[in-house]
Amino acid sequence: AQRLPRLGLLQPPQPRTAAGGAAAPGGQALPPRHSHTAAAYTRQDPFKAVIYDRTGSLSGYALQRALEERGCVPEMSDERRVVLLFAIGSTVENANHLLWALQHILEQEEKTDAARSTSHPLPEADAISHNSTRNSAEITASQHVSTWNNCKLSRPFTDPVSFHLTPPDRSQMESIPLEQCTRRIAGEMIIPYPPGIPLLYQGEIITSQQAEQLVLLRDAGAKCQGPEDPALGTIRVFKNSGKQVSP
CATH class of the missing domain: 3.90.1150 (Aspartate Aminotransferase, domain 1)
Structure with a gap:
């Protein structure tokens, strides 16, 4: 000291x-x-x-x-x-x-x-x-810039996410710039470590608050497990003809 x-x-x-x-x-x-x-x-x-x-x-x-x-x-x-x-x-x-x-x-x-x-x-x-x-x-x-899931959401929970034993077909997904992921359906989990708690689940609709937090974490240098692109320049989402999910 x-x-x-x-x-x-x-x-x-x-x-x-x-x-x-x-x-x-x-x-x-x-x-x-x-x-x-x-x-x-x-x-x-x-x-x-x-x-x-x-x-x-x-x-x-x-x-x-x-x-x-x-x-x-x-x-x-x-x-x-x-x-x-x-x-x-x-x-x-x-x-x-x-x-x-x-x-x-x-x-x-x-x-x-x-x-x-x-x-x-x-x-x-x-x-x-x-x-x-x-x-x-x-x-x-x-x-x-926090690794904890403390986004100021309009409600303290998200819509239910369906889980399946069989992984989804990769042909149904695409990689897009992280900055463009709002209202898209996540195709992968993103887990900052520490603390090792997912900020995003596969199948979850990405809110603007979550997208902003992910960009802040990436720019700050946070390390995340789960994404195909560890640098978080891109994120995998489900294809929907280029359209965003309606609010």
């Missing part, structure tokens, strides 16, 4: 002391099991570290790509965080290489920020306000 103050380390909440709470290891007391103050978990896998950029400038996807470019392969990432996994075979050299990679990434980010500020210089007081506003906007945008 001292060497990389810009990066945050996600940690489980500390157990709270509450009347009637059960004793926890180390002499602390945990809240009653059914108490609304009870944490979902208080321990974390010691071989995993979940890190994030405190400023919000680097999304989890961007940080993972930057680490991979420097020879470090994280386990996974989402719109905000990166999961680093250590194993019994990890060495001090591995840890030092990771620290070097993170330091190099942040140094490059600081140079980029400095170049932006010098190309458009602002008075010191205004610069502070400008940076604060920029970071707030980026954090808000990052939170909007």
